[in-house]
């Protein structure tokens with residue numbers, strides 16, 4: 002059975018990838034995660050006792066630790082998701098974004114290169130380094146057009162600039178050293194186990210707590226939303242069958258303004274968990290816009306759809322309902338986070 006190292010597997014998307022691979026019995030998985038504030042080991046509860054799953058607490062910037070894990074585990078592929086991922090935090094304090102997203106990816110590439118160079122021919126041929134990235138590297142769109150794989154990079158926040166840098170490093174390691182890499186750039190994800198600082202869980206949980214629902218500016222920024230399990234399936238398709246050196250955009254063709262997203266959540270909550278008086282929409286509060294706030298992101302996923310046969314299964318209207326129901330049913334997961342390290346006072350990213 003194949004073995005995959007997933008970095009950042011205690012995070013939102015990484016945990017979905019680990020659950021998907023282990024529950025499908027697709028391969029053995031080693032989750033390499035530093036457990037920063039965003040790492041939630043409880044997100045792996047469903048698979049933590051599986052013989053196919055193993056956890057190692059390590060920092061992707063720690064070359065000695067990563068090299069030792071590779072030498073011991075002998076992976077067939079690395080799916081590199083570990084990152085600092087919250088745009089607002091990158092504006093307040095970019096240093097950890099530079100360290101984890103750029104230096105961490107460089108360290109992972111060097112460890113992967115050393116490890117790959119030492120593999121036997123058959124295993125060397127099979128090895129893949131998959132870098133998981135964001136559509137935010139492409140900058141901001143006007144009213145028309147979609148991000149394609151050939152769209153020039155134009156990152157505008159410290160977060161997107163750090164992810165763009167890491168993408169460039171990965172491409173350089175392919176062209177310079179021949180490391181077998183694939184890259185994916187995905188739009189905004191949503192779904193179960195999403196850390197409560199991000200827009201969608203923040204709005205759901207603030208609404209349930211009768212707290213203000215903050216929206217940047219006029220709420221007219223547009224994001225292209227993808228259900229996290231669709232993203233996990235796309236990543237597995239790309240690491241298994243993507244062409245070496247290639248980039249694949251991942252998106253669900255579900256563009257919504259932030260205001261539409263928040264109003265949809267309020268309407269569904271009004272139905273599922275009515276307030277004693279009024280609508281949850283009464284809690285919406287417009288706040289000063291984020292500096293450098295990108296106007297619109299939208300992905301053209303044609304390459305992934307036509308070449309690898311992946312297609313998003315969940316549209317936003319069904320996916321958001323499933324997500325809200327999950328938060329209503331799983332306060333064991335989010336309540337300790339809301340009451341401990343993250344209270345919901347910060348704004349949500351979108």
Ligand code: NAD
Nearest residue numbers: 009011012013014035036037039040060061083084134190
């Ligand atoms: P997340 O913030 O939920 O999780 C990040 C995980 O990485 C956490 O478990 C954290 O503990 C771990 N981590 C952070 N620094 C580390 C380090 N130095 N060493 C080891 N582990 C470390 O992030 P996410 O939303 O799941 O995003 C995962 C990846 O997908 C990121 O690379 C992100 O850029 C990319 N991405 C995210 C989205 C999105 O909408 N969330 C969209 C496109 C791409």
